[in-house]
Amino acid sequence: MEQRHLGRTGLRVSRLGLGTLTWGRDTGEREAADQLKTFWDAGGTLVDTADVYADGAAEYLLGRLLENLVPRQDLVIATKAGSVPDPDRRFDASRRHLLSALDASLERLGTDHVDLWQVHAFDPTTPLEETLQALDIAVSSGRARYAGVSNFSGWQLAKAATWQLACPGRTPVASTQMEYSLLQRGVEREVLPAALDLRIGLLPSSPLGRGVLTGKYRHGIPTRSRGASDHLAPFVAPYLDETASAIVDAVATAAEGLGVSPLQVALAWVRDRPGVAAPILGARDAHQLGQALSVEGLRLPVEINNALDDISAPVHRYPDHDWSTL
Template identity: 55%
Template sequence: MQRRPVGSSGLEVSRIGLGTMTWGEDTSPAEAGEQLAAFVDAGGTFVETADDYGGGAAQQVLGGLLRGTVSRDDLVLAGRGSAIDAPGRGGTARASRAALLRSLDGTLRRLGVDHLDLWQFPGWDPRVPVDEMLSAVQVAVYSGRARYAGLVAPQGWQLATVAAGAGAGPDPAVSRPVSTQVEYSLLAREPEAELLPAARHHGLGILAWAPLGRGVLTGKYTDGTPADSRGASALLASYVEARRTEHSARIVQSVLTAADGLGTSPLVVALTWVRDRPGVATAVVGARDAAQLRASLAAEDVTLPAEIRTALDDVSDPVR
């Protein structure tokens, strides 16, 4: 699998990443192990996890696999802090230095590792000064607990504010974020208005999650909700339903048409479209099992013709 730099940094990742959101809940440890092994065998390196995936269960599952299924050195581990450190917990705000470092230490403990390759933290907290958030990054890097840092789903002006604050700090090479993780797909192109231009301007790479439109772009929901799908899961039904709209249906039909013309799957068409958008370092996919993951990994050998990419751009244009 090809690798790409994350923005203007020296960090490199596989251009398809593996998400772990359902591990420990809808995905058993055994199934997760099969996925991770298949991903590494295909040349994948970037694995994303968060401390609120299953209340920490996903990280515990991944930590167990790092002690037996794959080598830690084969992966680029990205850990994300989240609402586990909600306002008021321990007397600190969500993105305070204390909360951020506590979240990082919890992630390292659950994974059983001494550092993250990429530590992602909330992109904005109005109660916390930017320099305090950035000081947490410096502590994490200087102490060896993180190699790089990134922002999670900020708005464009928030990303620019944090990036500018890092540039004005005492050690910008350490505190400057190198990435931003955001939902991005043919059904979610809103980041193109402000966030993606801001990221490119400041040299941040895009980590695109839900590139398959939360599964809707695979076409599996065109005739209802399959019983074995995430849309039928009590855990994820509302998550999927948010992308099942009349506008989405037109885009899905275009993806199906493109896939039929190319002799491939709609999953591959949708994933390839995101993967090759300007500024995207990796497109992070989640899967129910190893077979489903391998279907996503098949996108590695596909490049969309220019005319199909243009047609998909047009039909999914959020302005239109």
């Protein structure tokens, strides 16, 4: 699999990443092992997790597989901290919480460092400079090699990255993880321009539109799908409307013309967008993951790429529209 630099850093990652959101909850150890082996055999290196995935079970499971299945040095391990299972406070990006969470993640993963450590979300109750200082401490102490953010808006990302670049010795923001697909192009308004300008690598989550872009929901909700799951159905539901349906139909038409699957078309589109380092794939099983990994040799023709751009284009008006002629 092709490797890409993560933003302005020297860190190279596979241009597709493996997500572990369901590990330890819907995905057991045997299936997780099959997925990781399939990913590794295909040349994949970037594995993304978080301390809150299955209340830590995802990290613990990944740690077991690093010990028994895949050499630690062959993978780029990314995890996140800052989300909290507290109804009174969804995010805690204080220095105290973040560094404690990192130590707990390292223990579950069974390693002395992670390759990429990400703040899971912006915390409006904590001064941003305090949050960023935690990144500096994590990297300077050797517990993390690189640092990034997740779910930051455009201004939050630009402020954080600029702060880190202002003085020598601070840890640059290497990446930002955001949802991005043909069904969700909101990052193109401000986040992606900021990332491109500051040379920050974008790691798209849900690159297949929460599974909808595979086309499996075109004629109903399959019984084994996320849309049929009690706890994941609300996650899929927003992309089952008429607008999404028109985009999915266009993807299916393009796939039929190219002799490939809708999954491959949708994934190739987001993988090759400017600024994208590696879409993060979440798969039900190793077979499904293998289908996604087969996109490696596919590059969409310009005409199809442009047609998909047009039909999925978000509406951006003021202040994005050029008002200079008015």
